[in-house]
Amino acid sequence: MNPAEAEVAAARKAQRKKEKSKKRKDSAATAEEGAIHEKKQKQRKEEDEGEEQAGPKRKPTVSIAVAGSIIDNAQSLELATLLAGQIARAATVFRIDEVIVFDSSPVVENGGVGDGEESGAMFLVRILEYLETPQYLRRRLFPMHKNLKFVGLLPPLDAPHHLRKHEWSVFREGVTLEGDRSKGTLVDVGLSKNVLVEQILEPGKRVTVAMGTNRDLTTACVRKVVSPSTSTEEMGSYWGYKVRYASNLSGVFKNSPFEEGYDHIIGTSEHGETISSSELTLPSFRHLLIAFGGLAGLEESIEEDTNLKGKRANDVFTYYLNTCPNQGSRTIRTEEALLISLQYFQEPIRRAG
Amino acid sequence: MNPAEAEVAAARKAQRKKEKSKKRKDSAATAEEGAIHEKKQKQRKEEDEGEEQAGPKRKPTVSIAVAGSIIDNAQSLELATLLAGQIARAATVFRIDEVIVFDSSPVVENGGVGDGEESGAMFLVRILEYLETPQYLRRRLFPMHKNLKFVGLLPPLDAPHHLRKHEWSVFREGVTLEGDRSKGTLVDVGLSKNVLVEQILEPGKRVTVAMGTNRDLTTACVRKVVSPSTSTEEMGSYWGYKVRYASNLSGVFKNSPFEEGYDHIIGTSEHGETISSSELTLPSFRHLLIAFGGLAGLEESIEEDTNLKGKRANDVFTYYLNTCPNQGSRTIRTEEALLISLQYFQEPIRRAG
Numbered sequence: 227m228n229p230a231e232a233e234v235a236a237a238r239k240a241q242r243k244k245e246k247s248k249k250r251k252d253s254a255a256t257a258e259e260g261a262i263h264e265k266k267q268k269q270r271k272e273e274d275e276g277e278e279q280a281g282p283k284r285k286p287t288v289s290i291a292v293a294g295s296i297i298d299n300a301q302s303l304e305l306a307t308l309l310a311g312q313i314a315r316a317a318t319v320f321r322i323d324e325v326i327v328f329d330s331s332p333v334v335e336n337g338g339v340g341d342g343e344e345s346g347a348m349f350l351v352r353i354l355e356y357l358e359t360p361q362y363l364r365r366r367l368f369p370m371h372k373n374l375k376f377v378g379l380l381p382p383l384d385a386p387h388h389l390r391k392h393e394w395s396v397f398r399e400g401v402t403l404e405g406d407r408s409k410g411t412l413v414d415v416g417l418s419k420n421v422l423v424e425q426i427l428e429p430g431k432r433v434t435v436a437m438g439t440n441r442d443l444t445t446a447c448v449r450k451v452v453s454p455s456t457s458t459e460e461m462g463s464y465w466g467y468k469v470r471y472a473s474n475l476s477g478v479f480k481n482s483p484f485e486e487g488y489d490h491i492i493g494t495s496e497h498g499e500t501i502s503s504s505e506l507t508l509p510s511f512r513h514l515l516i517a518f519g520g521l522a523g524l525e526e527s528i529e530e531d532t533n534l535k536g537k538r539a540n541d542v543f544t545y546y547l548n549t550c551p552n553q554g555s556r557t558i559r560t561e562e563a564l565l566i567s568l569q570y571f572q573e574p575i576r577r578a579g
Numbered sequence: 580m581n582p583a584e585a586e587v588a589a590a591r592k593a594q595r596k597k598e599k600s601k602k603r604k605d606s607a608a609t610a611e612e613g614a615i616h617e618k619k620q621k622q623r624k625e626e627d628e629g630e631e632q633a634g635p636k637r638k639p640t641v642s643i644a645v646a647g648s649i650i651d652n653a654q655s656l657e658l659a660t661l662l663a664g665q666i667a668r669a670a671t672v673f674r675i676d677e678v679i680v681f682d683s684s685p686v687v688e689n690g691g692v693g694d695g696e697e698s699g700a701m702f703l704v705r706i707l708e709y710l711e712t713p714q715y716l717r718r719r720l721f722p723m724h725k726n727l728k729f730v731g732l733l734p735p736l737d738a739p740h741h742l743r744k745h746e747w748s749v750f751r752e753g754v755t756l757e758g759d760r761s762k763g764t765l766v767d768v769g770l771s772k773n774v775l776v777e778q779i780l781e782p783g784k785r786v787t788v789a790m791g792t793n794r795d796l797t798t799a800c801v802r803k804v805v806s807p808s809t810s811t812e813e814m815g816s817y818w819g820y821k822v823r824y825a826s827n828l829s830g831v832f833k834n835s836p837f838e839e840g841y842d843h844i845i846g847t848s849e850h851g852e853t854i855s856s857s858e859l860t861l862p863s864f865r866h867l868l869i870a871f872g873g874l875a876g877l878e879e880s881i882e883e884d885t886n887l888k889g890k891r892a893n894d895v896f897t898y899y900l901n902t903c904p905n906q907g908s909r910t911i912r913t914e915e916a917l918l919i920s921l922q923y924f925q926e927p928i929r930r931a932g
Contacts (some may be wrong), residue, residue: 301732304657305661305732308658308661315908315912315915316915318907318908319903319906319907319908319911319915319919320906320907321905321906321907322907379654379658381912383908384908384909384910385907385908385909386907386909464907502926502929503856503857503926504856504857504926549922550672550922552674553672553673553674554671554672554673554674554675554738554739554817555668555671555672555736555737555738556737556738556739557737558672559668559734562668562669562672562918565915565918565919565922566672566918566919566922569902569903569918569919569922569923570922573855573856573857576855
């Protein structure tokens, strides 16, 4: 190396160091954001548990966990958005109760989308929450954000709780409003008038309102906020998924919103065991979790998780399954694996139920 | 209506008439293009049959038919391209032998993508063919076309016949080249040198070359062109899908590349019968066809097909099945239905085989 070359090399090294330090700061910010998100979720969990005790016996639930890293591999914000839309659609088609997005640990440096400010996992959480929210509540619940730029391209989820203005439904999603709390709380449920509920609730909270069959929209008819699962339990209709952020794979298992945790945890992988769907017998469950890895699979997520040090897939998962043997492509993408595997599990889940 | 309004209305009417006549011309052009495409396919079919007689007994095949109208509903060329990519991926993952894209009949007016010059079905055919072709042959086989503008965004199919330059394989896809025909034909198979095959073939034709295990790439080693299905039959590896255009649904059934036609034709629809995958018994078959409708379903495709006048789904299909009961979304998109249904049919197909 001549002196000129050496100088260039030194400058490059300094530049790399600077970038690395910046990235570290960014990822610290992201980790902090993630921690805040996890804390908020814990709060919500406690609220939900309060509701749970009051409500009737719950139906068995199915949760899916998805690696947020799939977003980091998308080529553009638009493609990342479309990918997130596919995940949301798959969860809805198969009536999934909870979607957990797990981050890479340590948080991936300069995580892909939008200047590395938000990791792929945080991005996916945002889009999933946005899409699950009925259209008429989005403006109130989601402040403008650059990562929502392309959501207009996405096909709607068309879930039963995404009601139009003229549709009557025994339950309706709403958001609590500001104003006089002397008689209860006004809620915007996407109808021509806001409705009154008896509970005193802070404004800006998403709630499920039992609308009943009385179509009187004056405040003379006082309604009630109920647990979001009431519609599913009483009417059997799917009422959307909850979204949860986990900073790594072990966070998926540990911070379950269900007091009793998950009964069985299934991992999906082309390295998993091949059992035909008709021959798979799942024990009965209250809370089932099915995990999907990213580009490098769940093995990679285990390896990079310090809480799972030395563990292998068979230690972590109750079942580790290959749901698509004889695949004609060398790879199955996570968004494809979701539809393929959730269809595979339909019958075993029904039989276990 | 006052006189001014009447004038405006008359002008609008004239404009609409003009547009309609233009559209009619466009759709005539598209229909003609479609007819040429169908004729070419017939030619190819005859060639294939020639090959078929010489080859060993063929494996059972699975074909899928997809409504081209799904492309017309895409919001942009980019989204249409991504959708086509999803269809190609689904076909590859499930080792589909033939993808038939059926147009609307009469050809849909101003069919969506790219100034209405090409119907959604023709567009889908082009992208499917492009993606199925190994990367190293695309430049020779696909002239530049504006509808290929966004193919760079698509994830690769990663099929076994999509080989890299350094990979050796007993079979390899190639394209015949110009030049001296005295000793045979030179073929570009994507290796560092072109190889010589004994057959005298016209240039620019896609062929499958039996490369064997002798890695001699000089013209001293003369190879042979074989039927594309040879690799599947001898090695069991998936070797891509063929693509066929049909001007309407009945064209899917009538112009089968298999002399004996399709043994069973399955239609998928949310109005179909609900049978669980484990309980579905398909009779054994040589050629199975599974059809997927567009936004309005297969019923609509039957209704608009003059050759199927007065027929109902149960008259047209051997089985008419709902492969995803209890769906949590009001709609299942065709690209989702492909993965869901092909997974559903995996076991019944294996049992029938």
